[in-house]
Amino acid sequence: MLNETAVAVLEQSSATEPEKRIRDRSATERAILKAAKNLLAEEGFQNFGINAVARRAGCDKQLIYRYYGGLDGLVEAIGTDLGNWVKDRIPEDAGGMFLLTYGDLMERLALLFLEALRDDPLMRRVVAWEVSENTEQVKRLSEARSKSLGQWLDRMRGSLTPPKGIDVAAVNALIFASIQHLVLAAAAGGQCAGLVLKNNKDWEKAAIALKRLVRGVYG
């Protein structure tokens, strides 16, 4: 990539010059991070490595070592980005709606989370990564993500009091676990436990079932 532009410059520059991006460290850093995120989102964590990222970023892998301290640092940077995931991807104005009960809230949050996860391939890969490996890299990703998720839940809860006599943490963990696995399985194979999940109609059924599940516990 970069070579082509450089060569083009040497050859007195042919017609188009697509973004030179020479000797601009911060721009290169951004390009690397972007390349890493796109690569992870599209290819998954299987082929996620120094060489592949450098190849996609169109720069030498040495720069990844220099600017991010290797793959670990790069993953950490991704994790930092991911800390703002809920803030970036999920509308916060749900508090302004008529959420009278804890059940109202959880139903809404569950549906929002389902949709957001369904629309974000990067986040899906990260979640899949979390349940597949246990390296230090992944641990950090996982922590950042669950922390930000927990804060989101707290923030949205506001002054609503959860029902007594129910282990809310455990029940909510199960609910969000079901959403995550459903979306992951669907993204991977188009179905989950025999339930086909491809077109919007399929997903509408799943959403209804999810509502029923939430309403079952929280009324």
Add this chain to the structure above:
Amino acid sequence: MLNETAVAVLEQSSATEPEKRIRDRSATERAILKAAKNLLAEEGFQNFGINAVARRAGCDKQLIYRYYGGLDGLVEAIGTDLGNWVKDRIPEDAGGMFLLTYGDLMERLALLFLEALRDDPLMRRVVAWEVSENTEQVKRLSEARSKSLGQWLDRMRGSLTPPKGIDVAAVNALIFASIQHLVLAAAAGGQCAGLVLKNNKDWEKAAIALKRLVRGVYG
């Protein structure tokens, strides 16, 4: 491994001769399959390759190509084994119990499935594999698994009629999805969505929450 025994034999055989296993095709096939399953269960699908399997089986990788047609065939053999998973790992006598309602049944099945999955590292790796990759190998594994799971559900349902007005397939998919993700996340990082899952007490809480969830929809 095998070299050591061979050398020992050439050296007029020292004291112990741990299972010679020479020139016995079916035994070698079994050893390879066993090695593959153990490797997958212990190391995960990340480092699951021809070389690693051959190394663990103590034979040349060429034999894997000859006897199984490469990794694909080997994975398929594992999948065939996995087709009997529910039969092997989950007691079938639950039908003889007092399961009066569909809710009784699903609660029992959910708990059985949770426990069985928790106790089987190989199956956990396979499930994690399913949501992480979409190769032909994994597809076959996934199909065999979900098919056998579906048959199990049908078999256990017996003459019990599911409640009307509920999309049982979708709800059950969500329930089993929650179990799978919970167990996977716990096995990977010891927690799921902030809920710590390490000792038996933690799991007891999760089981209670699971019951509540099932009872919520199915009464």
Add this chain to the structure above:
DNA sequence: ACTGTTACTCACCGATTGGTGACAGACCGG
């Protein structure tokens, strides 16, 4: 214009990967 720093590239390293062809020895039928 000289100098030093910054941004970047390149060439190479050892290790490991999936895959293949050639070979050696045990066994069996003639």
Add this chain to the structure above:
DNA sequence: CCGGTCTGTCACCAATCGGTGAGTAACAGT
């Protein structure tokens, strides 16, 4: 005894991996 088949071993291949040291080109300060 010989010849062929079966089982298993070994040596080698190109490709890729993560990682490093050395070198080059562009810029800034003086």
